[in-house]
Every structure is written in C-alpha cells, then in structure tokens.
Amino acid sequence: MNDTFSKLHPAVTFFYFIIVLLMTMLTMHPIFLIIGFISSFCYCCFLKPWQKIIKMICWLIPMILFLGCFNAFFSHAGITMLFYLPNGNPVTMEAFLYGLATATMFAAMYMWFICYNTVMTTDKFLYLFGKKLPSVSLLLSLSLRFIPRFRTRICQITQAQEQIGRGNREGNLKKRLQCSARIFSIAVTWALESGIITADSMKSRGYGAGKRTSFSVYHWEMREKMLVTMMILLLLGLGIAVGTGGITVKYYPAIVFSQNGAMICGCICYTVFSLLPVIINGKEAFVWKHLKLDT
Amino acid sequence: MHSEIKKRKIYLMVLILLAICILLMISTTVWENRKYYLTSFLMAILMMVPFVWRFEHKKPNVRELVLLATMIALAVVGRAAFSWFPQCKPVCAIIILVGIALNPEAGFIAGAAAALISNFFFGQGPWTPWQMLGTGLVGFIGGLLFNKKKVKLFPLLLYGFFSVLLIYGLLLDTASLLMFPSEISWEALLAMYISGIVFNLVHAIATVLFLWLLKKAILSKLDRLQQKYELD
Numbered sequence: 001m002n003d004t005f006s007k008l009h010p011a012v013t014f015f016y017f018i019i020v021l022l023m024t025m026l027t028m029h030p031i032f033l034i035i036g037f038i039s040s041f042c043y044c045c046f047l048k049p050w051q052k053i054i055k056m057i058c059w060l061i062p063m064i065l066f067l068g069c070f071n072a073f074f075s076h077a078g079i080t081m082l083f084y085l086p087n088g089n090p091v092t093m094e095a096f097l098y099g100l101a102t103a104t105m106f107a108a109m110y111m112w113f114i115c116y117n118t119v120m121t122t123d124k125f126l127y128l129f130g131k132k133l134p135s136v137s138l139l140l141s142l143s144l145r146f147i148p149r150f151r152t153r154i155c156q157i158t159q160a161q162e163q164i165g166r167g168n169r170e171g172n173l174k175k176r177l178q179c180s181a182r183i184f185s186i187a188v189t190w191a192l193e194s195g196i197i198t199a200d201s202m203k204s205r206g207y208g209a210g211k212r213t214s215f216s217v218y219h220w221e222m223r224e225k226m227l228v229t230m231m232i233l234l235l236l237g238l239g240i241a242v243g244t245g246g247i248t249v250k251y252y253p254a255i256v257f258s259q260n261g262a263m264i265c266g267c268i269c270y271t272v273f274s275l276l277p278v279i280i281n282g283k284e285a286f287v288w289k290h291l292k293l294d295t
Numbered sequence: 296m297h298s299e300i301k302k303r304k305i306y307l308m309v310l311i312l313l314a315i316c317i318l319l320m321i322s323t324t325v326w327e328n329r330k331y332y333l334t335s336f337l338m339a340i341l342m343m344v345p346f347v348w349r350f351e352h353k354k355p356n357v358r359e360l361v362l363l364a365t366m367i368a369l370a371v372v373g374r375a376a377f378s379w380f381p382q383c384k385p386v387c388a389i390i391i392l393v394g395i396a397l398n399p400e401a402g403f404i405a406g407a408a409a410a411l412i413s414n415f416f417f418g419q420g421p422w423t424p425w426q427m428l429g430t431g432l433v434g435f436i437g438g439l440l441f442n443k444k445k446v447k448l449f450p451l452l453l454y455g456f457f458s459v460l461l462i463y464g465l466l467l468d469t470a471s472l473l474m475f476p477s478e479i480s481w482e483a484l485l486a487m488y489i490s491g492i493v494f495n496l497v498h499a500i501a502t503v504l505f506l507w508l509l510k511k512a513i514l515s516k517l518d519r520l521q522q523k524y525e526l527d
C-alpha cells in the first residue's frame with residue numbers, strides 16, 4: 001500500500017478525518033450521503049486488500065437494507081403508502097427511505113473509521129496530543145509498551161507453572177480456575193514491582209526535571225500548508241452552502257430536499273474535500289508513472 | 296497556589312456547563328433536534344474534559360503514573376485474553392479495583408484510557424467515547440463508594456453487578472440507539488434495552504466473577520505497594 005496521504009503531517013490527517021466525520025454525521029441530504037458513502041468506499045479500497053473489501057460489502061449491504069426495512073416497520077409517518085402490515089399499520093416509502101438514509105450514513109461513518117484506524121496510527125495520535133497533554137500521553141504510551149511485555153511474561157509464568165504441575169490446561173475446572181488465578185496473581189506482583197523499578201529509573205534519569213521532548217519524523221512543509229489552505233477554502237465553500245440552505249432536507253411527511261445553486265456548490269466542495277486522499281494518491285501515481293517514462 | 300488551581304477549576308466547570316448549554320441550544324434550534332448522535336457524541340467528549348484537566352494539573356508523580364499504566368495494561372491484556380467469549384471482559388472489574396485502591400479520579404482516567412487503548416487493538420469507532428465514558432464512570436463511582444474504607448466482598452460484588460448492568464450497559468445501549476436510525480422514542484429505547492439485556496447480563500456476571508477472583512490479588516497488592524513505597 002503506497003498511501004501518500006498517511007505520510008502527511010498528523011495534524012493535517014487528523015483535521016481531515018474530524019471534518020469528514022462531522023460532515024457525515026451532520027447531513028441527511030441524500031446527495032451528500034451518497035457522496036460521503038462513495039468517497040469513503042474509494043479510500044477504503046485504496047487502503048485495504050480486496051478480500052477485506054469484499055467481506056465488508058457482504059456485511060454492509062444487507063445491513064443497510066435491514067435498517068431501511070427496520071425503520072419502515074416501526075415508523076409509519078409519511079404520505080406515500082406502499083402496503084399495509086397484517087396488524088393494520090401502513091408501510092410508507094418515506095419511512096423506508098429515511099431508514100436507508102440513516103443506514104447509509106452509518107455505513108459511511110463505519111468506512112471512515114476503517115480508514116482512520118489504518119491511517120492515524122497510535123504513534124501519530126500520541127505525537128499530536130503529547131505536547132498539550134504530557135501526563136496523559138505518557139500514561140498512554142507507557143501502557144501501550146506494557147501490553148506486549150505482560151503478554152510474554154504471562155506466557156513465561158504459565159510455562160514455569162506447568163513444569164511444576166500447576167498448569168491451567170489440565171485437571172478439573174476448579175483446579176484450572178485456581179491455577180489461572182495464581183498465574184494472574186503472579187503476573188500482577190511482577191508487573192507492579194517492575195513498574196516501581198521503571199518509575200525509579202525514570203526519575204533518576206531526570207523525569208520531571210524539565211520539559212520533555214520527543215522524537216518525530218513529521219515536518220510541516222509547503223505541501224501541508226497548501227493542503228490546509230485548500231481544505232479551509234473548501235470548508236468555506238461548504239459553510240456558505242450550508243448557511244444558504246444547501247443541505248436542508250425533510251423526510252416527513254413527504255421527502256423534500258434543496259435543489260438549488262447552493263446545493264450544487266456544496267456538493268462540489270464536499271466531493272473534492274472527501275476525495276482529497278484519493279486525489280493526492282492519484283496525483284502521486286501519475287507523477288511516478290510520468291517520471292518513469294521520461295528516464 | 297492552591298486557591299489559584301481551585302479558582303481555575305471552578306472556571307473550567309462553568310465553561311463546560313456553558314459549552315453544554317450552547318451545544319443543546321444549537322441542537323434544538325439550528326439542527327432542529329435531529330442530530331441526536333452528533334450532539335450526544337460531543338457531549339460525551341465534553342464530559343471527559345474535567346477529569347483529564349484535573350489529572351494533567353495534579354502533576355502525578357512518576358510512581359503513580361507507572362502504577363496506573365500497569366493497571367491499564369493489565370486490563371487491556373485481560374480483555375484480549377478473554378476476547379474469544381463475547382462480553383466476558385475483566386476491564387470493568389480491574390478498573391473498579393483501581394478506583395478503590397488508588398482514588399476515584401485515577402479510576403476514571405484508568406477506565407477511559409483502558410477503553411481507548413483496547414480499541415487501538417479492537418478497532419476505534421463511533422462507540423469509543425461512550426465506552427471511555429462508561430468504564431470511566433464505573434471506576435469513578437466505585438472509587439467514590441469504597442475508597443479509603445475496608446472493602447467487604449458482598450457490597451463490592453453487588454456494586455460490580457449493578458454498575459455494569461445499569462451504568463455501562465444502559466449508557467452503551469442508549470448510544471447504539473442514537474447511532475442507529477429511526478425515530479427516537481421511549482418504545483424504541485425500551486426495545487433497545489430489552490434486546491441488549493442478555494449481553495449486559497453476561498457482562499455483569501463476568502464482572503462479578505472477575506471481581507471475586509481478583510479482589511484479593513489486586514487490592515491487597517496495591518495496598519501493600521502503597522505502604523511499602525509510601526505512595527500517595
């Protein structure tokens with residue numbers, strides 16, 4: 001996977017995801033929903049191998065349909081009646097479409113989160129918040145380091161206990177539980193004592209004596225500046241569209257959504273904004289190919 | 296110095312309350328009461344701010360910090376170890392014990408951090424802030440109820456059962472109703488609670504079991520450690 005977007009400064013990436021998630025949650029306008037859905041799907045396709053994408057589709061499409069039907073059976077508002085349920089309640093097209101719309105929104109959000117999980121790795125997250133929240137980020141990075149350490153230790157303890165006939169894989173249930181509890185108890189003692197040693201060692205190396213600096217490979221360069229300017233411009237366009245009623249939509253009693261100039265302007269801005277990673281990757285791929293032909 | 300911090304704390308509280316009021320106003324007027332999820336999502340994040348702020352400003356000493364990190368890591372490893380069985384999570388049990396042995400604020404921070412970190416492995420999603428708030432509150436209230444007291448087993452187990460069932464379970468069920476579509480109504484909420492009750496019961500019973508198994512292992516060890524190294 002050669003994703004240029006994830007090599008950008010984490011602040012840009014984080015800003016992008018926040019805006020895109022907020023926009024996805026904010027609007028129920030059908031065209032905006034479709035744009036959000038398609039662009040999140042495109043970026044997902046870029047980041048994940050196709051086997052995973054197929055698995056995801058197999059799961060998402062039935063869920064969207066199910067949620068559409070779910071709403072249609074429970075909500076009976078709307079004027080276009082499709083048919084009556086056996087208990088006499090009407091099923092309306094509006095309720096069905098409303099359910100579909102919210103399900104599309106959920107699916108888009110789900111896919112954005114898949115992209116977020118792949119792109120915003122833990123180190124980027126800690127890099128971003130380390131300066132503002134030093135104690136919390138130290139706490140998080142310490143715990144992240146402890147997790148693999150404790151796993152290996154629990155393995156070691158289990159092996160050692162097995163050798164003296166106290167393994168948790170044999171005997172009756174009571175014995176197994178007892179042995180598991182003992183293994184955990186040993187692990188806790190070991191972890192706590194070694195934690196104190198870690199703390200003392202940190203202190204003797206000068207923790208708390210001054211400001212902590214951290215290593216990072218991220219730079220704030222020209223491309224970041226340009227990208228942020230572009231994002232802000234697009235957001236302004238979107239803001240104007242939202243302000244002038246470009247995303248208003250009503251599902252009940254009948255479906256009415258704005259179809260004016262503001263909507264078109266908002267749509268264009270939103271499409272470009274949410275496709276930014278795909279556009280950047282496409283541009284990089286194009287440049288790469290182009291340079292290769294030249295030489 | 297101390298009064299300065301206290302002043303700023305009150306200032307922060309007022310700010311948070313104001314922010315929540317403004318959020319609710321925007322939600323009812325501009326968004327016409329439709330963006331339930333967005334509103335509550337932002338509110339959940341706002342509610343965590345005072346705890347994080349307090350933790351930052353207390354300047355925890357390095358031993359406390361490492362101790363807390365150890366317990367968080369143990370909770371996450373525990374969740375990973377039992378992830379083959381749905382809802383059988385020792386996280387809440389360990390967090391309650393941390394809240395009791397250290398202090399309520401530490402319980403909240405540990406709970407929120409454990410939820411955040413375990414989601415680095417299990418996948419972040421729109422549910423992350425809710426899980427953070429839920430586990431955090433379970434640890435915080437546990438700390439408030441039992442901290443600095445001799446902890447008896449039975450009330451502890453009772454608290455573990457009902458806190459997971461009522462605080463964590465109901466909070467997460469409400470959140471998933473907000474995440475999913477359809478109109479918000481009391482009937483829909485009730486239906487959601489009823490459909491979630493089996494999962495919540497399993498989670499609550501697992502928490503009780505873990506509390507029972509781990510109470511001695513964790514509580515007495517943390518007490519011993521605090522005595523031995525004069526923490527706090």
